[in-house]
Amino acid sequence: MARAANVLVDALVDGARSTAREGAIKGGVRDVLRRLRRVGLAMAALSVLPSCVGVFASPAGPSLSWGTHSHGALLGAVALPAEGDGYQVHPDWRARGRTFAIEELVGGLTRAFAQVEQAAPGSVAYVGDLSLRRGGDSSMHRSHESGRDVDIFYYAADREGDPLPHLPAMLRFADDGSVAAWSAGKTARSIREPLPDAHLDLRRTWALVANLLSDPGMEVQWIFIHKPIADLLLQEAEREKADPALLARAREILHQPTDARPHDDHMHVRVFCPTASRVFGCADKGPRRWLKKRWKYMGPAS
Numbered sequence: 001m002a003r004a005a006n007v008l009v010d011a012l013v014d015g016a017r018s019t020a021r022e023g024a025i026k027g028g029v030r031d032v033l034r035r036l037r038r039v040g041l042a043m044a045a046l047s048v049l050p051s052c053v054g055v056f057a058s059p060a061g062p063s064l065s066w067g068t069h070s071h072g073a074l075l076g077a078v079a080l081p082a083e084g085d086g087y088q089v090h091p092d093w094r095a096r097g098r099t100f101a102i103e104e105l106v107g108g109l110t111r112a113f114a115q116v117e118q119a120a121p122g123s124v125a126y127v128g129d130l131s132l133r134r135g136g137d138s139s140m141h142r143s144h145e146s147g148r149d150v151d152i153f154y155y156a157a158d159r160e161g162d163p164l165p166h167l168p169a170m171l172r173f174a175d176d177g178s179v180a181a182w183s184a185g186k187t188a189r190s191i192r193e194p195l196p197d198a199h200l201d202l203r204r205t206w207a208l209v210a211n212l213l214s215d216p217g218m219e220v221q222w223i224f225i226h227k228p229i230a231d232l233l234l235q236e237a238e239r240e241k242a243d244p245a246l247l248a249r250a251r252e253i254l255h256q257p258t259d260a261r262p263h264d265d266h267m268h269v270r271v272f273c274p275t276a277s278r279v280f281g282c283a284d285k286g287p288r289r290w291l292k293k294r295w296k297y298m299g300p301a302s
């Protein structure tokens, strides 16, 4: 535990220095120093939290999200491997270097992708941007600053319901789930390939949402998604007779973004600050469902 504490303090100090050097966060140095003074107290608190065992037991070491999704930093980042069971980071997005997140999010994603692949063989989820290694910056996004955000393409299927073998970019979907256009995001590529004869793969996309929301190792705050696509997914969940508690939660969490493009070409997943990060200054914006959802809205934890 003492070694883990040292690693954590080193990471925090290192992050504070780099924050100061890069000037990534206005007023961030003063804030970080103020938080550093609380490290002793925080470590004492952590030592009695059972969750810290899980955090520090990871061979990847502790990672911390600091600040908010739009004004933050990432310490001890974990890279999402370029590919794994049921997913790959799309090469054009991988080249942008935004493949880092807190370990809780990386773990939750890899588990969810693998579960979808297991239930529906052949599934490949394409992943877009996560965060930079140290977070901050974000010329390409308003958020993705603190290792708690990830963009994931929607699954697409052909007429037989099979996954498409190759996707040169994201696909933009119309309100009925049909393919509308290529979307290269900010990769500045123009796609010349003809649009595939395909549609939004509701079965796999709902399966991914359900697995992300059910993961025991992370807490999803929002999945930003175009409202008509959210409606299609919720209808799919009803058709599949999804668990009512899960469905109720999905209705709250699938959310049309109010200050961004419609998200008809990808979903954007944001997780809440994990406990260890919260102690060190990770701040959630928006509803604090994490405080009450289990007890008030979610029924007993299972």
Ligand SMILES: [Zn+2]
Residues within 6 Å of the ligand: 141, 144, 149, 150, 151, 268
């Ligand atoms: Zn995003």
